[in-house]
Amino acid sequence: MTPADRERGIALARAARAGNTLALHDLLDHLTPYVTRICAPIALADGPDAAQEALLAVFTALRALRDPEALYGWVRAIAVREAVRTAQRGSRARPTPDLTDVPAKGDPHLASDIEDVLARLSPAHRAVLVLRDVEGLDEEAAAAVLNVPPGTAKSRLHRARSSFRKAWSA
Secondary structure, three states, X not given: OOHHHHHHHHHHHHHHHOOOHHHHHHHHHHHXXXXXXXXXXXXXXXXXXXXXXXXXXXXXXXXHOOOHHHHHHHHHHHHHHHHHHHHHHHHHHOOOOOOOOOOOOOOOOHHHHHHHHHHOOOHHHHHHHHHXXXXXXXXXXXXXXXXXXXXXXXXXXXXXXXXXXXXXXX
């Protein structure tokens, strides 16, 4: 995201908090790709549902945002929470996949291998991987977003990376 995009989002948040409904509509449109980028790798097939739930939560709680400068961190926390919740709800309805059943290297479906391996991880492990490796947060920031102690985030990250490597190389 460019600095101009970030400033635009903050300005839209300020206007929307002041009651400008057109700014609110524009803000939600502006945030949709950001929220989708966070929710998709965590909630996988349920990513669109998680993104919709996250945007709905942003819509209903925008007035609670005290500092519009913190918009993106606030939205990230909401998106991760909704993605994990949606993924957990969806995983109850699906059988747990076997971590050893991964397509071999050179398989024509190699492009979908990463998504396949991510699907085999728990939502909590996917969330910490996304926050660290996609969003670039450190363990402390990821722990704050996930509302867990830093040691828990660090151990989840270690287990998630270990499980990912094991499934990827199998």
